[in-house]
Amino acid sequence: MSTKLSVNINKIATLRNSRGGDVPNLVQFAKDVQEYGAEGITIHPRPDERHIRYQDARDLKPIVYTEYNIEGNPIQKFMDLVLEVQPTQVTLVPDAVDAITSNAGWDTIKHKDFLTEVIAEFKNNGIRTSIFVDPVIEMIEGAKEVGTDRIELYTEEFAHQYSLGNSKAIQPYVDCAVRANELEIGVNAGHDLSLDNIAFFVKEIPGLLEVSIGHALISESLYLGIENVVNMYLNKLKA
Numbered sequence: 001m002s003t004k005l006s007v008n009i010n011k012i013a014t015l016r017n018s019r020g021g022d023v024p025n026l027v028q029f030a031k032d033v034q035e036y037g038a039e040g041i042t043i044h045p046r047p048d049e050r051h052i053r054y055q056d057a058r059d060l061k062p063i064v065y066t067e068y069n070i071e072g073n074p075i076q077k078f079m080d081l082v083l084e085v086q087p088t089q090v091t092l093v094p095d096a097v098d099a100i101t102s103n104a105g106w107d108t109i110k111h112k113d114f115l116t117e118v119i120a121e122f123k124n125n126g127i128r129t130s131i132f133v134d135p136v137i138e139m140i141e142g143a144k145e146v147g148t149d150r151i152e153l154y155t156e157e158f159a160h161q162y163s164l165g166n167s168k169a170i171q172p173y174v175d176c177a178v179r180a181n182e183l184e185i186g187v188n189a190g191h192d193l194s195l196d197n198i199a200f201f202v203k204e205i206p207g208l209l210e211v212s213i214g215h216a217l218i219s220e221s222l223y224l225g226i227e228n229v230v231n232m233y234l235n236k237l238k239a
């Protein structure tokens with residue numbers, strides 16, 4: 001079993017929106033990265049539509065033939081969109097509306113009843129569920145209680161520590177992945193993963209099913225080219 005690469009295209013929408021037109025075209029970009037080898041497309045339509053717009057989620061649906069992952073805080077408007085679009089997977093993220101980016105995982109104990117209800121709604125509609133969590137064992141065990149198919153390990157702290165030379169920061173993620181595997185919860189990961197840290201991360205994490213990568217991948221592509229970078233990630237994931 002190898003780890004799938006899902007390309008988060010939020011930053012393409014950021015660039016598009018900056019001039020008010022349709023360049024770069026988001027749909028064409030999603031078609032192209034799949035052709036280059038991406039095994040999924042991830043988007044994160046935020047309530048203020050600062051980058052991905054709700055209409056983008058609809059426009060992308062017919063052209064995503066790999067895995068389609070829509071991330072977001074399950075406010076009613078988001079839930080309605082996901083149920084309408086029917087992606088492969090929905091990833092629930094407890095974002096504050098004004099957050100500059102995703103910056104925390106779910107408290108799966110405190111929000112057990114809410115998450116149980118929301119997850120059941122998506123699963124009853126045939127959509128695979130994942131929830132964004134910090135690498136804390138109790139949160140993984142809470143994830144089992146709410147019935148999610150998968151978790152997404154929030155990897156910002158790992159990425160930051162790894163960049164400082166502290167590779168031991170991987171340990172909580174290893175422990176949580178082991179526990180998730182024991183509980184038969186699928187393991188995804190994302191946030192600040194990059195060409196610098198991905199090979200080490202994927203080597204150490206047991207049963208890693210998917211990584212979703214956007215900010216670093218798009219930034220690296222400015223220098224190395226998107227087709228080249230997608231294949232660099234694929235090679236590191238399959239090594």
Ligand SMILES: CC(=O)[C@@H](O)[C@H](O)COP(=O)(O)O
Pocket residue numbers: 008010011043044071093100101102132190191212214
């Ligand atoms: C949940 C997560 O860490 C990312 O998927 C998120 O989509 C990043 O959002 P921005 O692209 O708005 O920073």
Ligand SMILES: NCC(=O)COP(=O)(O)O
Pocket residue numbers: 008042071152189190191192193212213214215216217
């Ligand atoms: N879920 C993580 C994601 O989709 C992309 O996060 P990042 O690579 O933009 O930090």
